[in-house]
Each structure stands twice: as C-alpha cells, then as structure tokens.
Amino acid sequence: MRPRIRKAVLVIHVIASVALLGEVWGLVVLNTAAALTKDLELAHAAYRLMPLLVFAGGIPLSVTALITGITLGLTGHWGLFRHYWVTVKLVLLVAVICAGMLLFDPEGMAAVTEGGRAAGATRQWSQVAVPGAQIVALMTATALSVFKPRGKLRWPGKRP
Template sequence: MRVMPPAVRKAALVIHIISSVGWLGAIAGFLTLAVAGLTAGDPQLARAMYLGMNMIGWMIIFPLSLASLVTGIVQALGTVWGLFRHYWVLIKLVITALATLLLLVHLQPVTAMADMALSTDLGPLDMNAMRVQLVFDAAAAMLALLVTTVLSVYKPRGLTRHGQRLSNKQHTLPRSSKSAST
C-alpha cells in the first residue's frame, strides 16, 4: 500500500471535509425547504420552496455527494486506514455510496414536484404524500450523514477479515522486508 505524502494527504482531507460538511449543510437547507413546502398555505410560497429544493438538489447536494464519495475513496486508498481494512471505513463507504445512489432516485420526485409547482398552484393538501416523503427522505439523509460523521470522529476499532489478513501478514514479515516496504 502506498501512503500519500503528508501535504497531499492533508489537502485531500480538507477537500473531503469541505465536501462532506457542505453536503450535510445543504441537506439541512433542503430539509428546511421541504418542511416549509409541506406546511405552506400559500401556493406561491410552496412553488418557491420546491423550485429551490430542485435547484439545491441538482446544483449543490448531488455534486457535493459525489465529491465526498470520491475524496473519501482517495483518502482511504492513500492512507494507512485503507478502503477495506477497518469496519468503520467500510461502513462509511457503504453509507456514502448508498446515500449518493438514493439521492439520484430521490431527486426525480423533487424535479417532478418542482415541475408541478411551476404548472399549477399547489394547495395546502395537494400532493401531500409526496411532500411528506420529501421531508422524510431529507431527514433520513441527515441521519445517514451524521452517522458517517460520528464514525469519522470515533473510528471504532475492528478490522475486517481483509484487514486482519494484512495485519497478520505484516507481523510475520522478516524485519528487513518491513523496513523495505515502508
């Protein structure tokens, strides 16, 4: 495994943190708009909320989710943590990848809602099930991103089977091989 030089590692970490925190913040804004759209009694206000959600989703949230996923993979591959070595890294990868895929699925009804808001006045009870679903989906995304944040900070112990094999292999290498591989 090749470890990135410290300057590159730190730059990649900064980009990863910025994209991940930005993604979390954008989801918080999206959730706020979803709640406002659900509770809006004024059709013009509802229209503005759903148009804003569509723009934030495609122009901010989706690019940040991709940036977070890619920079997370770069961080894992270029550091001692590895991509499949520790459970917490693997769980973060799975959550981030699933969240990004689900985001693509979730953005379809957001776009449909924005198109509907443009073509008709939305009354307080129109499309209520979809409005509730948008709030629920945004809250679930917030929870998933908070879990990845907690995992990043606490880094729970535990090696995967792959990580255990690598660890055992490193411990059984002759002393001269260990120093040559670092």
C-alpha cells in the same frame, strides 16, 4: 502519498462533507416549509429552488466527498475495506447519493403545485423523508469519522 498532499486531500474531504451536510439540511428546511404551508406559491418556489441546490451543491459536493474519501482510504493506513467504520462511511455516502438520484423529486412536486393543486400529503412528506434520511446518514458518517470505532473486517482466506 506525501503528508502535505494527504492533508490537502483530507481538508478538501472534510469541507465537501460538511458542506454536503449543510446542503441537505437546506433541502430538509425547504421541503418542510413546502409541505407545511397553505401558500401554493411558496410551496412552488421552494420546490423550484431545490434543484438549484442539488445541482450547484449536492452533486459536486457528494462526488468530491466520494472521490477524496476513496483516495484517502486507498492511500492511508485505515484502508478502504480494512476497518468497519471506513467501509460503513463509504456505504452511507453511496446510499445518500443513490437516495438523491432515485427518490428525491422536487421538480415533480413543483409540477404538482404549479397548476394551483395541492400535492398529496403522503408524497409531500416522502420528499421530506428522503433528505431527512440523508441527514441521519451524513451525521452518522461524521460521528464515525470522529470516534473511529475499533473493529476490522475479516476476509475469507486472510489471516489476522
């Protein structure tokens, strides 16, 4: 890949990754507010706002970060499965996406608060835990990008 194109892809990757971190932080704040409030209308409004953040920000940003990250890995000298830190970043991003798809359920929480019933405390806090874990994963990926720890993956049959 030409240097200018590579830099453009890198800029898009960094912007999407940082914006995804901000979007997930917003989900943590909304979830925490909904879990701590006694005001069911506020909790319901917070839960109803979350899918908008996910569909307008989380999904496009995570897909953009994934595509640009894979592109950079496949076309750059770091490789996608050559260095530990690049592979770990890929696994963390895929884990963030899977956690969002499989575990995060703000619409279910909104339905629980809709009838004027308070959601179970365990279920509420589990909905805080999912984006909380996503934040930790995204911050770890960011740190790996900055520090680039040494270490290459060893593949069977390949000589160092």
